Amino acid sequence: MTQTQVTRTLQAVTLVGFAAIASVVIGMLYGGGAAPLQFSDPGPVVRWGQPIVKLVLNLSMATAIGTLVLSAFAGNTEERQRLQPVASWSAALWLAASATYFVLTYLSASGTALSYGPEFSEGLWLFATQIELGSLLAANVVIALIVSLTTMAFTGTRMVAVNAALAAAGLYPLAESGHASSDVGHTIAVNSMLMHLVGISVWVGGLVALYSVFYANSERAGVLVSRYSTLALFAFILVAISGVSSGYIRLYEPSDLLSQYGLMLIGKSVLLIALGLFGALHRLKLVSDFAKRATGFWKLVTLELTVMGLAMGLGTALALTPLPVSDAEFVPPTPAQLLTGDPLPPELTEAAWITVWDPDPLWATIAVLGIAVYLYGVKVLRDRGDKWPLSRTIPWVMGMIVLFYVTNGAPHAYQEYLFSVHMVGHMMLSMLVPVLLVPGAPVTLLSRAQAPRTDGSKGLREWVLWAVHTPYAWFISQPIVAGLNFALSLVMFYYTPLFRWATEEHLGHQWMLVHFLIVGYLFVQSLIGVDPQPHRPGYPIKLMLLIGTMAFHAFFGLGLMNERGLLLADWFGSMGRTWGDDPLADQAIGGAFAWGVGELPTIVITLIVVTQWYRSDIRERKRLDRQADRTGNRELDEYNLMFEQLSKRDQR
Ligand code: HEM
Numbered sequence: 264m265t266q267t268q269v270t271r272t273l274q275a276v277t278l279v280g281f282a283a284i285a286s287v288v289i290g291m292l293y294g295g296g297a298a299p300l301q302f303s304d305p306g307p308v309v310r311w312g313q314p315i316v317k318l319v320l321n322l323s324m325a326t327a328i329g330t331l332v333l334s335a336f337a338g339n340t341e342e343r344q345r346l347q348p349v350a351s352w353s354a355a356l357w358l359a360a361s362a363t364y365f366v367l368t369y370l371s372a373s374g375t376a377l378s379y380g381p382e383f384s385e386g387l388w389l390f391a392t393q394i395e396l397g398s399l400l401a402a403n404v405v406i407a408l409i410v411s412l413t414t415m416a417f418t419g420t421r422m423v424a425v426n427a428a429l430a431a432a433g434l435y436p437l438a439e440s441g442h443a444s445s446d447v448g449h450t451i452a453v454n455s456m457l458m459h460l461v462g463i464s465v466w467v468g469g470l471v472a473l474y475s476v477f478y479a480n481s482e483r484a485g486v487l488v489s490r491y492s493t494l495a496l497f498a499f500i501l502v503a504i505s506g507v508s509s510g511y512i513r514l515y516e517p518s519d520l521l522s523q524y525g526l527m528l529i530g531k532s533v534l535l536i537a538l539g540l541f542g543a544l545h546r547l548k549l550v551s552d553f554a555k556r557a558t559g560f561w562k563l564v565t566l567e568l569t570v571m572g573l574a575m576g577l578g579t580a581l582a583l584t585p586l587p588v589s590d591a592e593f594v595p596p597t598p599a600q601l602l603t604g605d606p607l608p609p610e611l612t613e614a615a616w617i618t619v620w621d622p623d624p625l626w627a628t629i630a631v632l633g634i635a636v637y638l639y640g641v642k643v644l645r646d647r648g649d650k651w652p653l654s655r656t657i658p659w660v661m662g663m664i665v666l667f668y669v670t671n672g673a674p675h676a677y678q679e680y681l682f683s684v685h686m687v688g689h690m691m692l693s694m695l696v697p698v699l700l701v702p703g704a705p706v707t708l709l710s711r712a713q714a715p716r717t718d719g720s721k722g723l724r725e726w727v728l729w730a731v732h733t734p735y736a737w738f739i740s741q742p743i744v745a746g747l748n749f750a751l752s753l754v755m756f757y758y759t760p761l762f763r764w765a766t767e768e769h770l771g772h773q774w775m776l777v778h779f780l781i782v783g784y785l786f787v788q789s790l791i792g793v794d795p796q797p798h799r800p801g802y803p804i805k806l807m808l809l810i811g812t813m814a815f816h817a818f819f820g821l822g823l824m825n826e827r828g829l830l831l832a833d834w835f836g837s838m839g840r841t842w843g844d845d846p847l848a849d850q851a852i853g854g855a856f857a858w859g860v861g862e863l864p865t866i867v868i869t870l871i872v873v874t875q876w877y878r879s880d881i882r883e884r885k886r887l888d889r890q891a892d893r894t895g896n897r898e899l900d901e902y903n904l905m906f907e908q909l910s911k912r913d914q915r
Pocket of ligand 1: 535
């Protein structure tokens with residue numbers, strides 16, 4: 264790092280750091296998060312050490328992730344090298360803060376005093392391996408350790424992207440701990456916290472990296488600033504949606520807004536609005552005319568870093584501030600609440616399929632952004648005078664709407680309680696959504712709408728085209744492999760501990776959603792995909808694959824319908840549900856759905872394959888006709904000549 268860069272980095276850290284420490288202290292004092300505990304108080308050092316160290320952890324982790332994301336998506340080789348020291352130093356600080364926070368949380372949770380005896384380290388080990396909070400914090404330490412090593416050792420283009428993904432994975436354990444760890448509204452709490460931390464890291468960390476390394480009035484700095492500005496726009500959307508949804512599930516009454524926790528939330532919303540205005544100013548006034556307005560831009564950035572510091576401090580204090588008390592806490596939990604954390608939804612009637620919703624901010628954002636970004640791509644093509652068929656746009660938008668419904672509507676609201684509804688959601692996710700998304704040809708749209716980078720850096724276009732051309736993509740998009748993956752995943756999932764993991768654990772459930780969506784997409788893409796793909800199997804192969812899948816679905820569904828035992832009996836059988844079918848009958852209905860709901864999209868795919876086959880035949884015939892017209896049917900002549908010669912030879 265040059266001297267200037269070191270100075271700039273220290274300036275950025277000072278701006279964010281001091282503002283953050285000031286607001287975390289004020290937040291802890293106001294919110295009461297550092298007040299002495301009634302029982303086994305760990306003492307002021309631990310009570311104040313925890314928020315301060317957590318703040319350093321949040322800031323250093325955000326800087327490491329933001330720097331790596333900026334490096335992977337904005338910088339060319341030389342710029343990635345200049346960013347590397349910021350990434351590895353902040354990762355090293357993250358590691359130190361994370362390990363310290365782990366120990367402080369152990370001291371606070373166990374009420375034991377710090378000592379150097381074997382009991383203390385045994386206690387720490389027990390905390391890390393047997394206690395959920397301890398395992399989550401230990402996971403964050405391990406990921407920080409790996410990232411601090413890999414950011415030093417590997418600086419190649421692809422490794423920067425891998426490091427960024429690895430570092431971002433370090434956010435998950437923190438999203439799953441803290442207030443989000445309570446069972447009530449667990450899915451919303453964890454998914455919105457994850458969105459919050461991802462948005463904050465890219466936004467705050469990216470700006471610290473930009474200020475530290477690219478503080479200049481040059482045209483090149485302007486290019487990097489505009490690329491960061493696009494990342495910041497998405498980060499702002501993520502932070503706003505997740506902040507509001509996280510806050511919403513923690514306020515039980517409107518009057519809770521006037522509680523300490525509520526007022527700190529309002530404080531954060533004000534800071535977010537201020538940051539949003541800075542962002543708008545950047546995008547509308549400064550970024551577009553950067554060379555002329557650079558000085559103004561960097562001045563505004565110093566203010567922005569300070570406000571971000573204030574919000575980071577307040578957020579960290581908020582996470583350690585007692586929540587408003589809800590009356591529901593004193594009502595004995597029902598069996599469904601003991602298992603899922605949430606009460607049973609209302610009885611499943613026809614109307615309930617439309618009226619009952621269980622919003623998930625993460626998947627709702629994915630679906631809405633999936634539509635918005637796609638339509639923006641179509642607009643870019645249209646503005647350029649290029650065509651993009653509605654026959655692609657409409658199914659894509661419908662696919663995202665169905666994805667929104669499956670992950671936020673009745674399928675999501677009932678899937679934990681009723682096996683049958685779980686199966687409907689599963690089949691819609693792995694079959695119906697892909698059958699609608701694949702004809703949308705997203706890779707083709709991206710590669711046409713986004714201009715290729717010419718400066719050695721990689722944008723979304725370059726990373727997606729790289730990903731679809733990797734040997735791994737070549738292998739898993741092989742129709743046979745995709746078909747086997749699709750079919751066997753079903754059996755592997757329901758008849759192994761994976762089903763219990765996906766039902767009882769949040770991470771397991773998210774994995775299930777992503778896995779079946781991707782497996783379904785790859786299978787449908789291999790059969791009717793419009794996007795470029797390495798394999799082009801003949802139509803007979805495609806039809807055989809489809810028949811095989813249909814048969815498999817039928818056997819799987821029939822197997823479930825005739826199942827004598829209940830899958831996850833201690834879960835679906837212990838819900839205490841007083842309405843609807845008994846769990847075993849409900850499971851059989853699930854089997855029927857696997858068969859029925861699974862077959863419908865397969866029939867649609869078969870119709871599409873047959874239509875494509877028919878059309879390609881027509882095209883082929885027209886081509887042969889044109890060729891015959893051009894060459895006077897030379898091929899037929901040669902064909903006849905061959906038979907003539909054969910008959911002459913036979914006569915001889
Ligand atoms: C509309 C504005 C925002 C709202 C409503 C909001 C709300 C929240 C909520 C509810 C939490 C969880 C606290 C808990 O665990 O109980 C949180 C955590 C956090 N927020 Fe925000 N937030 C907003 C904006 C921001 C912004 C702009 C930043 C920083 C740039 C930020 C930084 C943080 C941090 C660092 C945490 C703590 C994470 C932790 O230590 O667990 N938030 N926020």
